[in-house]
Amino acid sequence: MQMGEGVEWALHSCLNLGWNEGEAATAARLAAFYDLPAAYLNKQLQALARAGILTSAPGPRGGFRLGRPLEKITLLDVVVAIEGAEDAFRCRQILKDGPGGSTEVDYRETCVLNGAMRRAELAWRRELAAQTLAEIRDTVERTFPGTPEHTRERLSTLRR
Amino acid sequence: MQMGEGVEWALHSCLNLGWNEGEAATAARLAAFYDLPAAYLNKQLQALARAGILTSAPGPRGGFRLGRPLEKITLLDVVVAIEGAEDAFRCRQILKDGPGGSTEVDYRETCVLNGAMRRAELAWRRELAAQTLAEIRDTVERTFPGTPEHTRERLSTLRR
DNA sequence: GCTCCCATACTCGGATAATAACTGTCCGAGTATGGAAGG
DNA sequence: CCTTCCATACTCGGACAGTTATTATCCGAGTATGGGAGC
Numbered sequence: 427m428q429m430g431e432g433v434e435w436a437l438h439s440c441l442n443l444g445w446n447e448g449e450a451a452t453a454a455r456l457a458a459f460y461d462l463p464a465a466y467l468n469k470q471l472q473a474l475a476r477a478g479i480l481t482s483a484p485g486p487r488g489g490f491r492l493g494r495p496l497e498k499i500t501l502l503d504v505v506v507a508i509e510g511a512e513d514a515f516r517c518r519q520i521l522k523d524g525p526g527g528s529t530e531v532d533y534r535e536t537c538v539l540n541g542a543m544r545r546a547e548l549a550w551r552r553e554l555a556a557q558t559l560a561e562i563r564d565t566v567e568r569t570f571p572g573t574p575e576h577t578r579e580r581l582s583t584l585r586r
Numbered sequence: 587m588q589m590g591e592g593v594e595w596a597l598h599s600c601l602n603l604g605w606n607e608g609e610a611a612t613a614a615r616l617a618a619f620y621d622l623p624a625a626y627l628n629k630q631l632q633a634l635a636r637a638g639i640l641t642s643a644p645g646p647r648g649g650f651r652l653g654r655p656l657e658k659i660t661l662l663d664v665v666v667a668i669e670g671a672e673d674a675f676r677c678r679q680i681l682k683d684g685p686g687g688s689t690e691v692d693y694r695e696t697c698v699l700n701g702a703m704r705r706a707e708l709a710w711r712r713e714l715a716a717q718t719l720a721e722i723r724d725t726v727e728r729t730f731p732g733t734p735e736h737t738r739e740r741l742s743t744l745r746r
Numbered sequence: 747g748c749t750c751c752c753a754t755a756c757t758c759g760g761a762t763a764a765t766a767a768c769t770g771t772c773c774g775a776g777t778a779t780g781g782a783a784g785g
Numbered sequence: 786c787c788t789t790c791c792a793t794a795c796t797c798g799g800a801c802a803g804t805t806a807t808t809a810t811c812c813g814a815g816t817a818t819g820g821g822a823g824c
Contacts, residue, residue, distance in 0.1 A: 427589045428767090429674045430807065437699050438680060452757065460680040466809050472759065484757045485816030501702060514589045514674070520598060520620040525736040538725045539597050542661060546713035553706035565698045576685040588806085590768065612796065626770050632798065644796045645777035749824080757816080765808065772801070779795090785788080 432470040433508045435462055437559070439471065440479065440504065444496045444563055445577040450489035458584045470508055477507035496563055502554035515543040592630040593668045595622055597719070599631065600639065600664065604656045604723055605737040610649035618744045630668055637667035656723055662714035675703040 439456045453468035471490050474480040479499055480490045492499075517540040519533040527533075534540055566573055599616045613628035631650050634640040639659055640650045652659075677700040679693040687693075694700055726733055 427587065427669045427674055428672075428676065428807095429587045431676070431678055432808090433675065434678060434680065434699070438684075441699075454757090459684060461683040462680070463809060465811075468758070469760090469809090475758090482758060483816085484759085484814085486756050486818055488757045488816075490758090501706070509587045512588075514587055515593065516588065516591070518591055518594060520594065520622070523621040524598075524619060525740045526732075536729075538722050538729070539594070539601075542717045542722060543714075546661070546710050546717075549713045550706050550710035553709045554703075557702045557706075562698050562702060569696075569698070572686075580685045588768095592769090614796090623770060625772075628797070629770090629799090635797090642797060643777085644775085644798085646779055646795050648777075648796045650797090747824105749822105751820105751822080753818105753820090755816105755818080757814105759812105759814085761813095762811075763809085765806105767804105767806070769804070770802085773798105774800095775796105775798085777794105777796080779793080781790105781792090783788105783790080785786105 427514060429505075430509060432466075432473075433505055435460070435467055436470050436474055436504050436508050437501070439467070439490075440474070440492070440496070440499060440559055441563055441566070442577050442581065443480070443490065443492050444559065445574045446491075446581055447578065448491060449581075450483060450487065450491045451581055452489040455581055455584050456490070459580060474504070474507050477503065479503055479507055496560040497558055499559045500555050501557045501559070501562075502551055504559075505554060513544065513547050515540070515547060517543075587674060589665075590669060592626075592633075593665055595620070595627055596630050596634055596664050596668050597661070599627070599650075600634070600652070600656070600659060600719055601723055601726070602737050602741065603640070603650065603652050604719065605734045606651075606741055607738065608651060609741075610643060610647065610651045611741055612649040615741055615744050616650070619740060633667050634664070637663065639663055639667055656720040657718055659719045660715050661717045661719070661722075662711055664719075665714060673704065673707050675700070675707060677703075 438460065442456060442459060443451060453471055454464045456471070457464035457467040471480060472482070475482045475490065475493070478493050481493045482488070482490050517534045517537055519537070521527050521533045521537055522529060522531075598620065602616060602619060603611060613631055614624045616631070617624035617627040631640060632642070635642045635650065635653070638653050641653045642648070642650050677694045677697055679697070681687050681693045681697055682689060682691075
C-alpha cells in the first residue's frame with residue numbers, strides 16, 4: 427500500500443506556484459526545479475487542473491497557476507486529486523460467500539471490520555483536510571525565510 | 587493507493603480462528619470458507635505467522651491457529667504484517683535537488699510537508715492500533731449471536 | 747508611423763510503451779497418522 | 786494382545802507465471818507571439 431510519488435511532486439509544485447506571485451509556470455520549469463521527468467509531472471498537474479486546484483493555459487506565456495489561494499487548498503484536496511477518492515481499504519464483501527451470506531445485503535454497511543477500517547481512514551482524511559497549504563507555506567517561511575525569494579529566482583531562471 | 591485485498595482475508599480469517607476454539611484450521615478450509623484461492627490465502631497466512639500473529643504446523647492435523655488471544659491482536663498488527671511497516675507516503679527528499687539543497691541533510695526530518703503527511707498517517711495508525719480483534723469479535727457476536735456456532739460448524743464440515 | 751496578418755514557436759492534453767507491484771499457481775520438504783508386521 | 790516400524794497422505798513453505806496498476810515517454814491540437822507587409 428504505497429502512495430504514488432506524484433503526490434509529493436504535486437504538493438511541492440503547488441507551494442512553488444504559491445511563491446511565484448500569480449505568475450504561470452510551465453510543467454517543464456516546475457519539473458526542472460527538482461530534476462523530475464517533465465512529461466510525467468505534467469500528467470499530475472493535469473489532474474490538479476481537472477480538480478480545479480490549478481488552472482492551465484496553453485501556448486507561449488502559458489503554463490499552470492493556482493486556481494485558488496493556498497488558504498483554500500488542503501492536503502486532502504491534493505491527495506484526492508492525484509490518488510482518487512476511493513478508500514485504501516476496499517471491502518470486497520466476502521461475507522456474501524460466508525455462512526448465511528445473502529447476495530442482496532450490502533455488507534459494506536453491516537461488516538464490523540469494514541466499519542472499523544473506515545473509521546481509521548476517516549481519521550487520516552480528517553488530519554489531511556485540517557492542514558491547508560497556506561499553513562505549510564507559513565511554517566516553511568518561518569523556518570527558512572529565504573525560501574520565497576530563492577524559489578521565485580529559480581523558477582524565473584530555469585530553462586530560460 | 588490501494589490496500590491489498592489480502593488484508594481483508596487475513597482479518598476475517600483471524601476472527602474465524604478465534605471462533606474455532608483453539609483448533610487448527612488449514613489454509614484450504616479457511617479459503618473455502620469464503621471461496622477464496624487457497625494457495626494465495628496461504629501466502630497471507632504465512633505472513634501472519636512470520637509476524638507471530640498465527641502459529642503454523644505442517645502435516646496431518648496441522649494448519650494455522652492463533653498465536654495469541656484476540657485481545658492482543660490489533661488491526662494495525664494485521665495490516666503491518668500483510669502490507670509492511672513502511673508509510674504510504676514516502677518522502678523521496680526531492681528538496682535535495684531544489685535551491686540550496688544539500689546531499690548531507692536528511693530532508694525526511696526537515697521537510698514540513700513530510701511532517702504533515704506523517705502526522706496524518708500516525709492518526710490512522712493510532713485508530714488501527716486502538717481496535718483489537720477481540721472488540722470486533724464481541725461486536726459481531728452482539729449483532730449476530732449465531733456467528734460463533736455457524737463459523738465453527740462450517741470450518742469443521744468444509745473439505746471433508 | 748500605424749494596423750493587420752500570418753508564420754512560428756511554445757504549451758497543454760491525451761494516447762502510447764516500459765516497468766514494477768500485486769495476484770494467482772505450482773511443487774517440494776517435513777510431519778503425524780494409521781495399519782501391518784513381529785514379539 | 787501389545788509394541789515397533791514404515792509407507793502414506795497431508796500440511797506448510799517458498800519458488801515460479803499471469804495480470805493489473807504505476808511510471809515514463811511521445812506526438813498532435815490549439816494559442817499567444819512577433820516580425821513583416823500593406824495602408
